[in-house]
Amino acid sequence: MSASRTIAKKARVSIWPGLIALAVATVYLIALLAVEKQALIIALLVAGIAVVAAAAWFGLLDGVSTCFVEHEDALGACAIIAALIVAAYFYDNHFVLLLIITVLLYSVATLGLNVQFGYAGVLNFAGASFFGIGAYTSAVLNTYTSVPHLLVLPIGGLLAALAGSLLLLPVLRTRGHYAAVVTIAFALLLKTFLEVNDVLGGPQGMQVKGMTILGWSFNDNIKFAGLSLSFYMNYFVVSLTLLVGAFVVVRRLERSWIGLNLDALRLDETAANCFGLDVVRWKITAFLIGNFLIGIAGALFGMVGGFVAPNNYTFADSLILVSILLLGGIGNPWGLLVATVIVVVVPEKLQTIQEYRFLLYALMVIAVLLFRPEGLLPRPVRRYFPGWRP
Amino acid sequence: MTALLEAHGLSKHFGGVLALDGLDLTVTPNEILGLIGPNGSGKTTFFNVITGIYRADGGQVRFDGANMTNASSRAVYLAGMSRTFQRSRLSLPLSIFDNIMIGNHKRLNQGLWFNLVARRAFKHEFEESYAAARALVEVFEPELADRMFEPVAGLPMIDRRRIEICRALISSPKLLLLDEPSAGMTHDETAELMNDILLVRARNQNLTIIIVEHEMGVIERITNRCIVLNFGRKIAEGPYRAVAANPQVQEAYLGAA
Numbered sequence: 001m002s003a004s005r006t007i008a009k010k011a012r013v014s015i016w017p018g019l020i021a022l023a024v025a026t027v028y029l030i031a032l033l034a035v036e037k038q039a040l041i042i043a044l045l046v047a048g049i050a051v052v053a054a055a056a057w058f059g060l061l062d063g064v065s066t067c068f069v070e071h072e073d074a075l076g077a078c079a080i081i082a083a084l085i086v087a088a089y090f091y092d093n094h095f096v097l098l099l100i101i102t103v104l105l106y107s108v109a110t111l112g113l114n115v116q117f118g119y120a121g122v123l124n125f126a127g128a129s130f131f132g133i134g135a136y137t138s139a140v141l142n143t144y145t146s147v148p149h150l151l152v153l154p155i156g157g158l159l160a161a162l163a164g165s166l167l168l169l170p171v172l173r174t175r176g177h178y179a180a181v182v183t184i185a186f187a188l189l190l191k192t193f194l195e196v197n198d199v200l201g202g203p204q205g206m207q208v209k210g211m212t213i214l215g216w217s218f219n220d221n222i223k224f225a226g227l228s229l230s231f232y233m234n235y236f237v238v239s240l241t242l243l244v245g246a247f248v249v250v251r252r253l254e255r256s257w258i259g260l261n262l263d264a265l266r267l268d269e270t271a272a273n274c275f276g277l278d279v280v281r282w283k284i285t286a287f288l289i290g291n292f293l294i295g296i297a298g299a300l301f302g303m304v305g306g307f308v309a310p311n312n313y314t315f316a317d318s319l320i321l322v323s324i325l326l327l328g329g330i331g332n333p334w335g336l337l338v339a340t341v342i343v344v345v346v347p348e349k350l351q352t353i354q355e356y357r358f359l360l361y362a363l364m365v366i367a368v369l370l371f372r373p374e375g376l377l378p379r380p381v382r383r384y385f386p387g388w389r390p
Numbered sequence: 391m392t393a394l395l396e397a398h399g400l401s402k403h404f405g406g407v408l409a410l411d412g413l414d415l416t417v418t419p420n421e422i423l424g425l426i427g428p429n430g431s432g433k434t435t436f437f438n439v440i441t442g443i444y445r446a447d448g449g450q451v452r453f454d455g456a457n458m459t460n461a462s463s464r465a466v467y468l469a470g471m472s473r474t475f476q477r478s479r480l481s482l483p484l485s486i487f488d489n490i491m492i493g494n495h496k497r498l499n500q501g502l503w504f505n506l507v508a509r510r511a512f513k514h515e516f517e518e519s520y521a522a523a524r525a526l527v528e529v530f531e532p533e534l535a536d537r538m539f540e541p542v543a544g545l546p547m548i549d550r551r552r553i554e555i556c557r558a559l560i561s562s563p564k565l566l567l568l569d570e571p572s573a574g575m576t577h578d579e580t581a582e583l584m585n586d587i588l589l590v591r592a593r594n595q596n597l598t599i600i601i602v603e604h605e606m607g608v609i610e611r612i613t614n615r616c617i618v619l620n621f622g623r624k625i626a627e628g629p630y631r632a633v634a635a636n637p638q639v640q641e642a643y644l645g646a647a
Binding site: 249252253256257258260261263264267268270271272273274275276277278285381382383384385390 | 441442443462463464466467468472473475479480481482483484485488491492493495496498499500502505506509512513516520524538539540541557561
């Protein structure tokens with residue numbers, strides 16, 4: 001009896017708060033990307049922070065987050081449409097489209113880091129290195145071979161996972177901070193390796209041929225119904241597809257027994273062992289899946305940028321990826337998307353701060369750790385199926 | 391009758407301290423065995439050695455007919471032994487359901503394809519597991535059964551103990567090890583918890599239990615037999631009343647007169 005009453009009490013949550021939040025965010029993002037004047041951008045940013053703070057103060061954000069928990073599939077579809085609208089609005093703007101693609105691919109990479117750190121608790125400070133391995137894969141394969149470019153992407157992921165498996169032994173034999181130090185060492189080693197290898201272009205790096213699928217060259221502008229679309233639209237579509245795929249995989253991973261295993265071993269390895277969990281197997285699984293996602297994103301990013309060099313994939317870039325994770329809310333994929341937009345777009349638009357951007361990152365991370373230690377959007381309790389009722 | 395669990399000459403030392411000193415111990419199927427003794431007498435160490443958390447320095451362990459000396463925690467669990475911990479070791483940010491499912495590991499399909507792609511089959515297993523977990527929790531506290539997807543962090547100690555015991559019971563183990571289930575609870579709460587454990591056992595007569603406990607009322611009420619440890623050795627064995635009257639046991643607890 002009591003069970004049925006509780007279910008009746010929880011009537012279906014309306015989808016509107018989520019839809020409205022998504023619409024407001026889309027319009028805001030378009031405005032932020034379109035505005036050029038520094039004063040206006042600063043005003044927009046201040047207004048954005050004020051609105052979010054006010055919404056949080058009045059408890060509106062909780063409504064939005066429960067809405068996302070209940071209607072995730074529908075709102076996810078709406079988010080894809082929102083991304084398409086933003087890209088369509090800037091259909092001929094190379095710079096903004098490149099920025100959007102950067103957001104999409106960094107999101108894929110941080111989703112990979114999220115599987116490693118957010119779920120399995122393995123802190124990877126070599127994210128940018130594995131991203132770089134993906135990018136170098138497309139550079140080498142597109143230059144020296146005729147492997148189909150769409151196939152180059154998963155190969156980049158596989159190579160990043162393979163390179164990561166070099167790290168597995170030391171990472172599994174160490175704990176916490178020490179494992180993190182191992183990944184830092186890897187980042188430094190890889191950079192040196194790339195710099196001394198002339199086949200890979202040495203310190204100057206390599207050109208990467210753009211993507212071509214079945215004769216469709218991605219680096220030509222698109223003529224469509226009398227409009228000239230930026231060639232970045234090609235990459236945008238592939239990047240968005242990749243992000244949606246990665247998001248679904250990571251989401252399903254979390255909402256499965258595997259996600260539960262990873263949480264269990266992160267929170268208490270001894271207890272996890274006592275209930276038959278093969279800790280090593282699951283840590284390896286998480287680490288490889290994470291690196292695979294990072295590598296794919298890197299492979300595509302290499303083709304988008306058209307150029308790879310050791311200096312593009314440094315320890316500092318890895319720190320940016322980790323700070324996205326901290327900012328968004330460790331373990332919450334939606335939070336990561338929001339955080340990636342903030343971390344990638346804000347410094348790019350705020351040209352006045354120039355090289356002070358790292359200061360901005362540092363301040364952001366400190367502020368988050370002080371005032372919202374679980375990130376902007378803390379991870380909710382696991383729901384295996386959105387909207388599922390007993 | 392063959393023993394379910396046998397320890398022969400089991401030893402464990404930490405530096406110069408002998409926590410287990412050639413312990414011999416036999417557990418027969420379907421009994422409730424009380425393991426008592428003063429602090430530091432080796433009760434929890436015994437649990438940790440047979441569940442693979444510590445390595446024994448000497449001796450043998452047989453469980454359910456197989457040699458399980460220094461078997462890994464994972465192998466021990468798969469063989470049908472599960473436990474609770476003296477200081478609750480739940481995963482606090484996870485929900486009640488999640489915590490119980492950690493204990494159900496061996497029955498859940500862990501395949502990548504099953505978990506990521508075959509979501510329909512996964513949902514079926516999920517719903518079955520939910521029903522089983524809910525039914526088990528209902529035995530202990532019906533109100534908790536309506537809160538299966540709330541984090542454990544907000545729950546009082548007694549509920550956490552209940553969930554820990556559910557986590558150990560969900561996989562239908564042959565042997566349940568309870569390490570001081572009354573720690574941190576009031577007298578009445580402990581009595582209630584013990585009744586629930588007896589209720590679960592009444593439904594499943596194949597369940598054997600070893601309980602470590604300082605609350606002698608609990609030991610007297612629920613155990614068939616007691617073993618008293620002191621300095622890692624067995625000093626007495628028998629029904630509670632007999633061992634409680636044993637002068638050696640009284641000396642161990644109270645000191646020599």
